[in-house]
Amino acid sequence: MVIDCHGHYTTVPKEVQAFRDAQIAGRADASAPHITDDQIRESVQPQLAFQAARGTDLTIFSPRASSMGHHLGDARANLQWARLCNDLIHRVCTLVPKQFVGVCQLPQSVGGSPADCIGELERCVNELGFIGCNLNPDPSGGHWTSPPLTDRAWYPLYEKLVELDVPAMVHVSASCNANFHATGAHYLNADTTAFMQFLTADLFKDLPGLRFVIPHGGGAVPYHWGRYRGLAQDMKRPPLADLIRNNVFFDTCVYHAPGIELLLKVVPIDNIIFGSEMVGAVRGIDPETGHYFDDTKRYVDAMPGLTTGDRNKLFELNARKVYPRINRAVRLKPDTTDR
Amino acid sequence: MVIDCHGHYTTVPKEVQAFRDAQIAGRADASAPHITDDQIRESVQPQLAFQAARGTDLTIFSPRASSMGHHLGDARANLQWARLCNDLIHRVCTLVPKQFVGVCQLPQSVGGSPADCIGELERCVNELGFIGCNLNPDPSGGHWTSPPLTDRAWYPLYEKLVELDVPAMVHVSASCNANFHATGAHYLNADTTAFMQFLTADLFKDLPGLRFVIPHGGGAVPYHWGRYRGLAQDMKRPPLADLIRNNVFFDTCVYHAPGIELLLKVVPIDNIIFGSEMVGAVRGIDPETGHYFDDTKRYVDAMPGLTTGDRNKLFELNARKVYPRINRAVRLKPDTTDR
Numbered sequence: 220m221v222i223d224c225h226g227h228y229t230t231v232p233k234e235v236q237a238f239r240d241a242q243i244a245g246r247a248d249a250s251a252p253h254i255t256d257d258q259i260r261e262s263v264q265p266q267l268a269f270q271a272a273r274g275t276d277l278t279i280f281s282p283r284a285s286s287m288g289h290h291l292g293d294a295r296a297n298l299q300w301a302r303l304c305n306d307l308i309h310r311v312c313t314l315v316p317k318q319f320v321g322v323c324q325l326p327q328s329v330g331g332s333p334a335d336c337i338g339e340l341e342r343c344v345n346e347l348g349f350i351g352c353n354l355n356p357d358p359s360g361g362h363w364t365s366p367p368l369t370d371r372a373w374y375p376l377y378e379k380l381v382e383l384d385v386p387a388m389v390h391v392s393a394s395c396n397a398n399f400h401a402t403g404a405h406y407l408n409a410d411t412t413a414f415m416q417f418l419t420a421d422l423f424k425d426l427p428g429l430r431f432v433i434p435h436g437g438g439a440v441p442y443h444w445g446r447y448r449g450l451a452q453d454m455k456r457p458p459l460a461d462l463i464r465n466n467v468f469f470d471t472c473v474y475h476a477p478g479i480e481l482l483l484k485v486v487p488i489d490n491i492i493f494g495s496e497m498v499g500a501v502r503g504i505d506p507e508t509g510h511y512f513d514d515t516k517r518y519v520d521a522m523p524g525l526t527t528g529d530r531n532k533l534f535e536l537n538a539r540k541v542y543p544r545i546n547r548a549v550r551l552k553p554d555t556t557d558r
Numbered sequence: 559m560v561i562d563c564h565g566h567y568t569t570v571p572k573e574v575q576a577f578r579d580a581q582i583a584g585r586a587d588a589s590a591p592h593i594t595d596d597q598i599r600e601s602v603q604p605q606l607a608f609q610a611a612r613g614t615d616l617t618i619f620s621p622r623a624s625s626m627g628h629h630l631g632d633a634r635a636n637l638q639w640a641r642l643c644n645d646l647i648h649r650v651c652t653l654v655p656k657q658f659v660g661v662c663q664l665p666q667s668v669g670g671s672p673a674d675c676i677g678e679l680e681r682c683v684n685e686l687g688f689i690g691c692n693l694n695p696d697p698s699g700g701h702w703t704s705p706p707l708t709d710r711a712w713y714p715l716y717e718k719l720v721e722l723d724v725p726a727m728v729h730v731s732a733s734c735n736a737n738f739h740a741t742g743a744h745y746l747n748a749d750t751t752a753f754m755q756f757l758t759a760d761l762f763k764d765l766p767g768l769r770f771v772i773p774h775g776g777g778a779v780p781y782h783w784g785r786y787r788g789l790a791q792d793m794k795r796p797p798l799a800d801l802i803r804n805n806v807f808f809d810t811c812v813y814h815a816p817g818i819e820l821l822l823k824v825v826p827i828d829n830i831i832f833g834s835e836m837v838g839a840v841r842g843i844d845p846e847t848g849h850y851f852d853d854t855k856r857y858v859d860a861m862p863g864l865t866t867g868d869r870n871k872l873f874e875l876n877a878r879k880v881y882p883r884i885n886r887a888v889r890l891k892p893d894t895t896d897r
Contacts, residue, residue, distance in 0.1 A: 356737070362701065363737045370736075397709075398695070398702045403754035403789050407778045408747040415742035435785075439746045439778030445814025446774075449840030449851035450742050475784025481820045501788030512788035 221516065222538040222545070223270075225388070225434055225470045225494030226278035226319075228308060230262045235307065236286060239300055243291050251303055259310050263319070265498050270318060273516050275495070277549060279542065280308055281322035281353050285401055287392035289327040290360030294335060298326035301339055309347040312548075320548045321349040322388065325376075327358040333376035340376070344383045350544040351432075352380070354387035356413050361396030361405055368413055369420035377422075377429050386430035386468075386541050389413040402500035410438025414467070418451055418459075423466040430466055430541050432492060436473035436482050444485040460487050468541055470494030471515045471533070474501055479518035488529045492537045493519065560855065561877040561884070562609075564727070564773055564809045564833030565617035565658075567647060569601045574646065575625060578639055582630045590642055598649050602658070604837050609657060612855050614834070616888060618881065619647055620661035620692050624740055626731035628666040629699030633674060637665035640678055648686040651887075659887045660688040661727065664715075666697040672715035679715070683722045689883040690771075691719070693726035695752050700735030700744055707752055708759035716761075716768050725769035725807075725880050728752040741839035749777025753806070757790055757798075762805040769805055769880050771831060775812035775821050783824040799826050807880055809833030810854045810872070813840055818857035827868045831876045832858065 234252035241249035266278060282304035289297055301324045308321045323343035325336040336352075343349040354376075357363050366372050368389070380387055391409040392401075399405035410433045423429060433440070440447060448459055456462065469486055472494050473479050482491065494515070501512040510517055519525070519533065539545055573591035580588035605617060621643035628636055640663045647660045662682035664675040675691075682688040693715075696702050705711050707728070719726055730748040731740075738744040749772045762768060772779070779786060787798055795801065808825055811833050812818050821830065833854070840851045849856055858864070858872065878884055 363735055365737070367737050396702055398704070398706050398751055398755070400754040400758060403757065403786065404747075404751045407750050407782060408743075411746050411750075411778060412737055412743045415739040416737070418742065419739060436781065439750060439781060442775065442778060442781035442817050442820060443746060443812060445812065445817060445844065445851055446840055447742065448846075449813055449842050449844065452842045452845075453840060473782060473784065474788055475824070477820050477823045478781050478784060481781060481816050484816045485814070501785055501792060503788050503791045505784065505788065506791075507787075512784055 220277070221275040221534045222493065223275045223278045223495050223497070224432060224492045224538050224542070225472055225496050226266060226280045227283045227496070227499060228280060228311065229283045229498050230265050231283060231307060232258045232262050235303070238303070239286065239288070242296055242300065254307065256310070256314055259307070260314055263311055263315060267315070267318060269497050273514050275516060277317070278319055279322055279350065279538070280311060280319040282308055282324040284353060284390050285393045287324050287353070287355060288360070289355050289358035289392055290329055290395050292328065294326065294328040294331045297328045298339065301326040305339070305343050305347065305349070312348070316549065320545060321347060322351040322353060323349045325352055325354060327355050329359050329364065331358065333373045336376055337379045340379060340383070344385055344544070348548045349385070350542045350548050351385045352387050353390040355391055356389055356409055357391050360392060361394035361399045367416045369416050369422045374426070377426050381426055381428040384428070384543055386432055388432040388434055390434055406435055406500070407438040410435050411440055414438065414440045414447070417467055418447065418456060418462060419454065423462070427465065430468065432468045432470060432541065434470045434472055434494065434496070436471060436478060437469035437486070441469065441482045441485050463490050468492050468537065471519060472496040472513070473515065474512040475505075476518045476521060479515065480522060483522055483525065488532055489537060491533050492541060493534045559616070560614040560873045561832065562614045562617045562834050562836070563771060563831045563877050563881070564811055564835050565605060565619045566622045566835070566838060567619060567650065568622045568837050569604050570622060570646060571597045571601055574642070577642070578625065578627070581635055581639065593646065595649070595653055598646070599653055602650055602654060606654070606657060608836050612853050614855060616656070617658055618661055618689065618877070619650060619658040621647055621663040623692065623729050624732045626663050626692070626694060627699070628694050628697035628731055629668055629734050631667065633665065633667045633670045636667045637678065640665040644678070644682050644686065644688070651687070656888065659884060660686060661690040661692060662688045664691055664693060666694050668698050668703065670697065672712045675715055676718045679718060679722070683724055683883070687887045688724070689881045689887050690724045691726050692729040694730055695728055695748055696730050699731060700733035700738045706755045708755050708761045713765070716765050720765055720767040723767070723882055725771055727771040727773055729773055745774055745839070746777040749774050750779060753777065753779045753786070756806055757786065757795060757801060758793065762801070766804065769807065771807045771809060771880065773809045773811055773833065773835070775810060775817060776808035776825070780808065780821045780824050802829050807831050807876065810858060811835040811852070812854065813851040814844070815857045815860060818854065819861060822861055822864065827871055828876065830872050831880060832873045
């Protein structure tokens, strides 16, 4: 079984974004759009076609990250928007239950408290069957005005994550800072930034059950694994493998074979979860290979030296470990490996 | 001959930082420190010992990056500080002329104009024999309040760089944003950010003679080379190799063999310049190899498949091409390859 831990609903019917635009503009006619079941089924055909063509079975599916726009609305508007986006994910997962399982957007806002997100998180997990959330480390959209992820201000939300036994993917949204291209800079910078925050604090001593997925292959981190090992040593921090063991996981959203090869070479296999970010940041076909850039399964499949056990971990078992609610959510046979 | 394009004066006598601290604190007793020639010679013994031990010949040497602190002072204070730091580099290069050649710190400041840096750049190049500068893409120290590097506000400074035929290394300083660890996040984020800015604009069409070195192996860029190739294609931008050919170069400050291997595999050899960031961000010995993390020459030396021609480019010829004033600065035999 192949589980893709990183898919966003980037093909959402256009009425949805039109509502958000109207809401942010403060237009009086802004009202939640009526989307039919047929529209929803139709909208996820690209994902289903890619799943079939690439040989993946199940996508852990969340609202479009670039549209979260936590910097755009106030707490009330962003809660309405998060509920709407999460309800749509729930409808996808209900209409096409074998291929999608939900992860929620949080109603974060600039200056808002992480604790304000607990209600929507609980609703999504307890009522909608979601198995995780996307947590934006920079609700300001590129101005980085929030405290680091290791700050105690985040702890109430983290405690709820631990209680519910769901992980958070560290994922920023669009950038409103002209310096940062969203998918070409802001996303990767956030991944790198989060990892270094985790390295320098005792967050996982305080909350051993807290789990983060760092997407986009961990930003710059695996490429600079030696730098991070050296920094950790200079700072008298634990070895990286110990530091991340039960708490930090990287996806495989790296769009060329040499990058995947590096990732698999330096990061422990237990900390890598298959992901493609499909349909996402890069949509074209690589002229050097003739295949889609984001068909990351091909790169993994072609890697020499991976055992069957490694592949099972990467494609399935690690996802089950990090997202334990996946079993009841999609009625999978529970795996028998230890957590 | 082995030229290391990335060395900072991190071992500067402590009176120098004490002056800066006093200057920023506005203390009445802040006056430029008196540093003797013996102190300067003594202070660079670590670099000279590493050069000898590692088999490098010449370091392109600039003031300590983390101490530039463009966010700390106003334009006047930062000009005084830049002049002091650059004069010290000049003294190093005068006292130990065969092993060091200078690159200057610019007197940038928050809200200051890039054009304000032209005078100090000209002084350093024309009077002190410097061969390049470090350009901070974020003088705010982690708040990213300046326009992108492709904005026309930077053009007056760029035109002077072209006229003087000197490159700029894109290098931030310390971070005053709690989200960003300096050497573990801010540095790498800046490298990634700058590359994506270059990818999305026509800067090098406007200024074909402008050259940037992106340090720390290009941040996240080589690891995500497929992502960038795909983004460039989706955005109908030129292929990356064309986009960077004469204008963007990466150093080799990547502190483990798999990272160097990736860099050499994906980035054209003509766009890679040897560098070690020594004595710098990571100071320890890698227990996995028994050698210093930042002894990057070892990783390059061990790479299979590099021809002698490739090695000559990486260790010497590319540096001469990007920093053409290096020849007169250290009285090297000019190389005969085409620019």
